Amino acid sequence: MLALILSASCGFVASQCVSAPSSRCLTEPVGEVRVYPEAATDSLTTTFAGEITAIAPADDLGFAHLEVREASGHLVRFALHVPGGTTPLQVGLRAAFRIDVAPGMPGASAIVVRDDLGLVFAAASDQLPGAAVLRDGLEGFTLVLDPTLCPSRPHDACLESVSNRKLHLRHSAGEVALYHGESASLGPWRVRCLTAQTAKYAHGCADFALFGVSYVIAREN
Numbered sequence: 001m002l003a004l005i006l007s008a009s010c011g012f013v014a015s016q017c018v019s020a021p022s023s024r025c026l027t028e029p030v031g032e033v034r035v036y037p038e039a040a041t042d043s044l045t046t047t048f049a050g051e052i053t054a055i056a057p058a059d060d061l062g063f064a065h066l067e068v069r070e071a072s073g074h075l076v077r078f079a080l081h082v083p084g085g086t087t088p089l090q091v092g093l094r095a096a097f098r099i100d101v102a103p104g105m106p107g108a109s110a111i112v113v114r115d116d117l118g119l120v121f122a123a124a125s126d127q128l129p130g131a132a133v134l135r136d137g138l139e140g141f142t143l144v145l146d147p148t149l150c151p152s153r154p155h156d157a158c159l160e161s162v163s164n165r166k167l168h169l170r171h172s173a174g175e176v177a178l179y180h181g182e183s184a185s186l187g188p189w190r191v192r193c194l195t196a197q198t199a200k201y202a203h204g205c206a207d208f209a210l211f212g213v214s215y216v217i218a219r220e221n
Helices: 022-026
Strands: 034-037 045-056 064-069 075-081 094-102 108-115 118-126 142-146 159-164 166-171 174-178 183-186 189-201 213-219
Touching (some): 034 108, 075 094, 094 118, 118 189, 166 213, 174 183
Antiparallel strands (some): 034 075, 045 064, 064 075, 108 118, 118 213, 142 166, 183 189, 189 213
């Protein structure tokens, strides 16, 4: 189950602050995962299963558009934006899909894809792991944002500070801890950390917010 651990201080008992080279502290996020079902829904979670029958090239906003045919013949379409554009999702893949979308500024979203062999692909953007999407966890994984000793990066007037953190993933296959822009193998998966940070907001910018975490887990074999 996803672990929701956030601490602004280095004395937090469950997770020690870690130092980082200054280059890691100053690195800007890569971006965020975005996903949404193309049919209107009032539900936070949309689940379906079937075969991917079409993947349209990315549009001007960077969204690929995928089509899944369920056993009944019903077509489910969803849009997916992953910085870098690389996913293991291909035409012909038969799998079960879960898409979570939560309103907000910015709105959180997540996708989980599993086939008969297990997890194929998981990706999410949120304030913290499990805060608004995938609230019941990502089976088999624990995700934590570790505090660091990073000072604030340069920021705009709507922020008092924004500091880089480490995304820590644990699985029976091992564990990895990544700053944004980093990737590593974890068992059969490649984990990419796109964003891992914490922000303190200035007064007078109520509609302004940054994602705290965005990541991609993709099966490699």
